Amino acid sequence: MSSILTDPVLATDVAQAPALVIDELTLGFGQKGERRALNGVSLTVARGEVVALVGESGCGKSLTGLSVMGLQPPEARLLGGSITVAGSRITGASEKALRGYRGDKVAMVFQDALVALNPLQSVGRQIGESLRIHRRTLSRAQIRDKVLEVLGLLGVPDPEARLGQLPHELSGGLRQRMMIAMALVTEPELIIADEPTTALDVTIQAQILETLAEATKALGTAVLFITHDMGVVAEIADRVAVMYGGRIVETGEVEKIFASPAHPYTRALLKSVPRPDIAAGGELYVTPGNVPAPGEAPAGCPFRPRCEFATEACIVMPPWSEFAARRGVACWHPTDPGARAAAPQPSEAEPR
């Protein structure tokens, strides 16, 4: 079994169960699910923790986020593994059970508020919807109070005036706050934010990230933050999981990973982004080739065809190596000295 399951953060007591446990999740498309879009994904998010799931297009990060909500496309076959949110099993749950969890234990914030919000309903009504469904004992007045409370938490100016407004009447930043309000109003254990600031201007993005961080901290809500932007990861996350070709290739605390990435792909990602501390005008570090299309990652290590450190051993997928406290990598030739010292030997491998 994956060593992630022996993580001391986990406990058998459901009340202390982590916000999210994904264990060896494998999803495939096609007749027999042979195109594996997610290939043995394992990830834990502790209560109140902010974990960024980072990768480029096609790596499976959005699909992972949707799966946690039970919203993966119906064509996606569950070939193995499980997802548990705050002790409740998501994989294999009935639609009725899932509807009970969505909006209550786990909620999602999407990228484009204009598309995700109902254009015909006032934002006040939409934010209150989760409460009407999951907190049936509340009166209308109590619901209104809770909605105003969460808007206040999110720094919305003049919240009473906003209740009756329609989404298109609001600016992009305010709309995004409404979507976040919808997710947080029931105080879920976990929210999944899928690129929530990508479509926003930089100064608004900074405001929203700060607001989101403060609000989730105040409520003790854990966040799985999906993004392709390493700058945003540095901004908001406690820990980061790097995805490539349907697999998680590295996890760890943000500071440690940025200081010394263990996986060649993480290293390449960090090197290809222009940064204030890298000399201007020079050539940017380039990884040859392209990211694999979803489900089309090669056997063995998915990064092998593009990796400058790849050897013959890499046609076999390296096992997960937890080489330091809360740090892990799946690589035969990691780029961090600590990881290298603990790296498994290719002869120990079993073909996967």
Next chain:
Amino acid sequence: MSVPILEAENLVKNYRVRTSRGPGTLTAVNDVTLRIEAGTSYGIVGESGCGKSTTAKMLLNLESPSSGTVRFEGKDLSTVNARGMREVRRDLQVIFQDPFASLNGRMTIRQLITEPLRVHGMTSKTELAKSAAELIDLVGLAPALLDRYPRQLSGGQRQRVAIARAIALKPKLIVCDEPVSALDVSVQAQIINLLIALQRELGLTYVFISHDLALVRHLCSRVAVMYLGDVVEEGPTDAVFSDPRHPYTQMLLSSAPIPIPQSGRPARLKPVGEVPSPLNRPEGCPFHPRCPLAQDICRTTVPEMRVTAHGNRAACHFAEGIDVRTGVLTRES
């Protein structure tokens, strides 16, 4: 001083619109003056609604200014007729943001790359074939792709085709409007390197429009920061980015997420509220409603561009006197 290759003087672009409250004027570009030297890369940055894309269109003569002039190699573009513009187009090219929308899906790559040449009179099949081979090689794509269609190529490959089209006529200046923002991070790096290499090889001038500050800092020697239709700060990139003198530039820089974890960060100045509508430009300094440092003079008087110590110019009454870290005003300049 030599004549700049591209010059914009007091550009204004207004659009007449109908709002729920009756007819109004949308000022997309209020007053923009830029001078671009040959062989350099000039960046224009700003957030949505600042007018950078409209400015780009006026620089390319794709839109006529409501007032003001654009001069390319000394020639006022508003005085150039359609025939003359054809000639200008050889030297003044563009690369757009969306590689999925900017290429005609019904043309092969070969047809797309040779189209500019054919439009400008190249007819010989052998010459066209030779040029196609040269161009596809120059942008780092395999010759086998010449007979494919855009839908069969990735985003990065399509953008390379767009670049090939832009350089086909050996232009002098290329306006790049967000050329990499639709691409994955690792592909962005490839395209940026290509643009840098081509600039060296072909002696190109770039005008680079972007919201990505890190990219502009990497590529451009001079930058103009736009806000609500005005240039609020302008100067050598190093100066503007290391010692910004306009509060908006300071906030823009400190808001941009950088891949360096929190511990290494200076405190940041934050803008208040949302961007006002270009239908309703504020009196005085356009930034004052959101500026935490606004004083009385800011609300009534439009600030002039002031040159500061490092050579950057900022349109702020307090350009010399702002401490970037604490946001404290020390004196009026």
